[in-house]
Amino acid sequence: MTGREKPRQNWAGLFNISFGFFGIQIGFVLQNSNMSRIFQTLGASMDDLPVLWIAAPLTGLIVQPIIGYLSDRTWNVLGRRRPYFLTGAVFAALSLFLMPLAPTFAAPLVFAALLLWVLDASLNISMEPFRAFVGDMLDRSQHATGYAVQTAFIGAGAVAAAIFPWLLEQFGVSNVAATGEIPETVRWSFWAGAVALFAAIGWTVLTTQEYSPEQLAEFEAEREVQDSAGVAALAQKGYVGPLAWIAAGGGVALLVAPLGLEKEIYLLGGLLATYGVLSAIGIMLAKQGKSANMLSSIVGDFSGMPETMKRLALVQFFSWSALFIMWIYSGPIVSQYFFGSADPTTAAYNEGANWWNLIYTIQNGVAAIAALALLPVLARRFGKAMTHTICLMLGAAGFLGFFVLRDPNLLIVCEVLKGIAWASILAMPYAILASSLPQAKLGIYMGLFNVFIVVPQLLVATVMGSIMKAFFPTEPIWTMAFAAGTLVVAALAMLRVRVPADNPA
Structure with a gap:
């Protein structure tokens, strides 16, 4: 049975569907660019920061599959995905509002750390269904354009959140504060961000109307799947795989002390072992015939991912490895190699830090423009898969520029190239995925x-x-070469991705 096509959305419809992501990205950028400063203001040492920050990735790892699973099974007066948009928006806005007030609470550092967990969880609750929402609302022929519009709002939100504290300072708002107090620029940025986040997500909730489950079934009839298929396949598996994951986790943890590795490696070992334990429990429940349980469904769908998704997952892994290297090391590298100082107390170091903030804002601005003006054109000309390959190679060239150049002004060119890659990373894999997956499981996948x-x-x-x-204890510049290499690997992996009817965007 072949499903009928969904109605095409005009630009107003595309705007309404994705505008909420503008607010979500404001929340993420305020969190990413200010939380270390807030933690240190409240008394955290540099060594404490990794432990305090671990909330962000762990929250995403836990929350996103769960929310995806639940949103596939939700239908109420607000629809399927919009209840999660609104729930996340309420708690994220509340967290943003309370964060600058942390010094007024007892145990302010603990309070701020707990708020970070709530904030990141809330942002993930809103964000995850937005990815599936585009696939729900648009026909396959508009997926590339839809995710490009979403990416444009991500870039615009990042620019707005990054530049707002600077604008406040230009208007005379104080950027410094007494010991233990949050600067006024940070306070007002968080409060304005709370309003912007709630308003943007509220706009999408109020201006869109989701298709009913019956309508979605008509649209996607040829790709509907048995909801219990993943659990049934899981019931046929043995326990060798889970035991291997548990053993791998234990082995990694046991190597930390003998090899003198950083203590954060214990977390990696713990995650491997935890996945093994959860897999074993999921298999056990599936073998017992308990098909209607979340854990078995998630584990079953994870182990039984469609082939296109598996290949894209490898591309994502290497692409985002490069991005996280960038976020961790780029600022210190610009200061040390382009402005001549690795000492945070010097004027040269802070000049370099300011320059990095500026050119990173340029990268986000380029991503917003490229998402609308470049990606749809390339996707129509070359197809989604080849477009992503090209953009990843441009990003690799941008990273390599940090390694070989020494004129800080030329870094703008690098950021333009990385901005194009960033736009594609946020758009093309999701457009390909949404066109390749059954609608009934779009959220969980x-x-x-x-x-x-x-x-x-x-x-x-x-x-x-x-x-x-x-290997490079005093030469962090090598991380940029490493990031360039991982993007090249991602581009090569992308050549293995096949997209059915990969022509019109």
Whole structure:
């Protein structure tokens, strides 16, 4: 049976579907660019920061598959995905509002750390269904354009959140504060961000009307699948795989002390072992015939991912490894190699840090423009898969520029190239995935796909420090060469991805 096509959305419809992501990205950028500053203001040492920050990747790893699973099975007065948009928006806005007030609470550092967990979980609750929402609302012929519009709002939100504190300072709002207090620029940025986030997501909730389950079944009849298929396949599996994961986790943990690895490696071992335990429980429940349980469904769908998704997951893994290397190391590298100082107390170091903030804003601006003006054109000309391959190679060239150049002004060219790659990373894999997956499981598959964003973050955070300590202890510039190499690997992996009818966008 062949499903009928969904009605095409005009630009107003595309705007309404994705505008909420503008607010979500404001929340993420305010979190990413200010939380270390807030933690240190409240008394955290530099060594405390990785432990405090671990909330972000762990929350995404846990929340996104669960929300994907639940949103596939939800239908109420607000629809399928919109209840999660609104729930996440309420708690994220509340967290943003309370965060600058942390110094007024007892145990302010603990309060801020707990709020970070709530904030990141809330942002993930809103964000994950947005990926599936585009696939729900658009016909396959509009997927590339739909995810490009979403990417444009991601870039615009990042620019708005990054530039707002600077604008406040230009208007005389204080950027410094007494010991233990949050600067006024940060306070007002968080409060304005709370309003913008809630308003943007509220706009999407109010201006869109989701298709009913019956309508979706008509649209996607030829790709509907048995909901219990993943659990049935899981019931046929043995326990060798889970035991191997548990053994691998234990082995990694046991190597930390003898090899002198960073203590964060214990987290990596713990995650491997935890996945093994959860897999074993999921298999046991499936063998007992308990098909209607979340754990078996998630584990079953993860182990039984469609072939296109498996190949894209490898591309995502290497792409996001490069991005997390960039976010961790780019600022210090610009200061050390382009402005001549690795000492955070010097004027040269801070000049370099300011320059990095500026050119990173340029990267996000380029991503917003490229998403609308370049990606749909390339996708129509070359197809989604080849477009993504081209953009990843441009990103690799941008990273390599950091390694070979020494004029800070030329870094703008590097950021333009990386901005194009960033736009494609946020758009093309999701457009390909949405066109290749059954509608009935779009939420859970999108949630599982995002695991390959979180795992590289955890891996880079736990392993990269040990690699640098062992091979390049005083030369962080090598991380840029490493990032360029991982994007090349991602581009090569992309050549293995086949997209049915990969022509019109």
